[in-house]
Structure formats: structure tokens, C-alpha cells
Amino acid sequence: MSKFATGFQVRKSWDTAILALLAAVIIMASLTTENFLTSLNISYIFSNTSEITIIAFAMLFMIILGEIDLSVASILALGSSMLGWSYAKGAPIWLAIIICLVVGTVCGFINGFLVTKLGLGSLAVTIGTLALYRGIANGILGENTVNEFPEFWTSFGFDTFSTSFMPKTLPLIIFFGLMFGFLLHRTPFGRRTLAIGQSPVAAKFAGINVVKHKMIVFTFTGFMSGVAGVIYTFRFSTAQADNGVGLELLVISAILLGGVSIFGGIGTMWGVIAGVLLAGSVESWLTLQEINAQWRTIVTGILLLISVAAPVLVAKNKQQRELKALKS
Numbered sequence: 001m002s003k004f005a006t007g008f009q010v011r012k013s014w015d016t017a018i019l020a021l022l023a024a025v026i027i028m029a030s031l032t033t034e035n036f037l038t039s040l041n042i043s044y045i046f047s048n049t050s051e052i053t054i055i056a057f058a059m060l061f062m063i064i065l066g067e068i069d070l071s072v073a074s075i076l077a078l079g080s081s082m083l084g085w086s087y088a089k090g091a092p093i094w095l096a097i098i099i100c101l102v103v104g105t106v107c108g109f110i111n112g113f114l115v116t117k118l119g120l121g122s123l124a125v126t127i128g129t130l131a132l133y134r135g136i137a138n139g140i141l142g143e144n145t146v147n148e149f150p151e152f153w154t155s156f157g158f159d160t161f162s163t164s165f166m167p168k169t170l171p172l173i174i175f176f177g178l179m180f181g182f183l184l185h186r187t188p189f190g191r192r193t194l195a196i197g198q199s200p201v202a203a204k205f206a207g208i209n210v211v212k213h214k215m216i217v218f219t220f221t222g223f224m225s226g227v228a229g230v231i232y233t234f235r236f237s238t239a240q241a242d243n244g245v246g247l248e249l250l251v252i253s254a255i256l257l258g259g260v261s262i263f264g265g266i267g268t269m270w271g272v273i274a275g276v277l278l279a280g281s282v283e284s285w286l287t288l289q290e291i292n293a294q295w296r297t298i299v300t301g302i303l304l305l306i307s308v309a310a311p312v313l314v315a316k317n318k319q320q321r322e323l324k325a326l327k328s
Contacts, residue, residue: 066264074133079229084146084239108222181269197264256307
């Protein structure tokens with residue numbers, strides 16, 4: 001059996017396991033925490049994972065390609081800072097939003113250029129730009145904050161529809177989820193993404209422009225980080241340089257929990273959505289249990305280690321069993 005076939009079977013098993021684990025967490029949390037299944041808390045889970053989900057939709061393609069972007073939270077902060085700065089300087093709010101999106105797109109393009117054109121590793125590049133973009137954000141706003149925005153936009157960030165518990169941002173998230181899910185699972189672009197992740201050399205010989213494809217994915221990841229920057233700014237009604245600190249780890253954790261291989265070539269949109277909901281549900285459960293932030297961070301780290309190690313261990317175990325079957 002090929003490495004890809006083995007990985008595909010492991011991924012399907014992992015998707016099933018994540019869905020089962022999500023159901024178990026919801027059941028256990030509802031039994032042990034009185035307010036877990038209330039409409040208010042469900043709204044909180046959706047709202048609190050908004051930016052993570054938005055970035056994860058694009059980062060999914062990045063990790064399937066075998067690359068990574070650790071600068072997404074810094075891009076969010078830089079876009080947010082530019083949104084607040086430009087609005088404070090008199091720009092109309094619609095123009096400030098566009099500036100945020102353009103900043104995110106340019107940052108993603110720069111990351112892609114450094115990786116694809118200069119041949120640098122994405123891990124090293126985005127560690128550098130993580131500091132660079134955050135530093136620029138600090139240079140723009142310093143310790144200042146901008147927290148006066150039009151009520152319509154701030155209500156979009158954190159309010160729910162009057163007749164339900166759904167946040168107003170949820171239709172936007174559903175739109176992007178359907179769009180990126182269709183792109184990955186139903187278009188040549190998605191098939192090329194999976195092919196490059198499985199073997200960049202084979203993909204190149206098959207006629208795929210690997211450099212161009214990676215540039216598009218890096219640029220789109222920057223754009224989606226800009227979208228997350230807009231949502232984050234309005235949800236907290238604050239533009240400041242330290243917005244989104246540590247968010248990149250939550251994004252990566254959710255994606256890997258969703259069964260996406262850190263080595264590339266394997267992943268589904270549905271798994272990522274389940275991973276985001278699992279991470280958000282665990283966070284909410286611990287918060288309602290009044291577990292302090294340090295322990296919640298430890299739990300996030302444990303989930304990240306499990307999501308990286310478990311599929312690899314399962315795949316190795318499966319291969320060993322197959323070898324033993326062939327020898328017997």
C-alpha cells in the first residue's frame with residue numbers, strides 16, 4: 001500500500017475520532033457545567049473562534065502544501081493597527097477596512113516572495129516576519145489604542161442576530177468555509193494543492209507551476225489574516241499593536257486537530273471545522289469551570305502535541321502491522 005493511501009486511511013480515521021471527541025466533550029461539558037449549552041455560551045464559542053476559523057480556512061491550504069505561516073497573528077495586528085490609525089486620521093471607515101485588507105494581502109505576498117522566489121524556508125521566513133509585522137504595528141500605534149468606531153461595525157463584530165444565538169459574523173464565516181471547501185475538494189486548484197503537498201517534484205513534472213501556486217496561497221493567507229484583523233478590531237472595539245498575540249498557535253492547533261498532516265498532502269475542510277469547534281469547546285468548558293489562563297494554555301499545548309503525534313503514531317503502527325502480515 002502506498003504512503004498516500006495509508007495517510008488517507010489514517011486521515012479518515014482521525015476525522016472520525018475528532019468528531020467523536022467533539023461529541024464527547026460537548027456531552028461531558030454539558031453534564032458538568034450548567035451554562036455550557038446555553039445560547040449565550042454557544043454564541044460565545046462561535047464568536048471567540050471567529051478569527052481562528054477565518055485564518056484556518058487559508059492556513060489549511062498552506063499546511064497541505066507542506067509550508068507554514070507563523071506571522072498570521074502579526075499580520076492581523078498590523079492590519080488592525082492600520083485600520084485604527086487611518087480611521088483616527090480621518091479616513092472613512094470603509095476605506096480603513098480596505099486598507100486593513102490590502103495590508104494583509106501585501107504581507108502575505110511578501111512572505112510568499114521570500115519563500116518561493118528566494119528559496120527560503122517558510123518557518124524561518126515567517127518567524128522573522130512575525131517579529132517584523134508586529135514591530136511595524138508597534139511603530140504605528142505604540143502603546144496607543146483606537147477604540148471609537150461606528151456602532152454599526154462594532155455591533156457586527158460582537159452582536160448576535162436578535163432571533164437567535166448566531167453571531168452576525170457567522171454568515172461571513174459560512175461563506176468563506178463553503179468557498180474554501182469547494183476550492184479544496186471540487187476544483188483543479190485543490191487537487192494541485194494536494195499534489196504539491198504529496199510531492200512538489202512530482203507535481204512540477206506533472207506541469208504544475210509550484211512557485212505560482214504557493215505564491216497564491218501565501219497571498220490568500222495574508223488576505224484572510226486581514227479579514228480576521230477587521231473582525232478582531234470590531235469584536236473588541238479596539239485597534240492596538242498587541243491584538244491577536246498567540247493566535248497563530250491556536251490556528252495551527254485547530255488545523256492539526258482536524259487531521260491535516262504537518263508533513264503536507266493530506267487534509268479536509270470538514271476536519272478543520274471540527275478541530276476549531278473542539279478547541280473552542282474545550283476553551284469554553286475550562287473558562288466556565290474557572291480554570292485559570294495558564295492551565296488553559298497548557299491544555300492547548302497538550303492538544304497540539306496530540307494532534308501532531310497521534311496521526312504519525314497511528315500511521316507507523318498501521319505500517320508495522322501490514323509488514324508483519326506480509327511476512328507471515
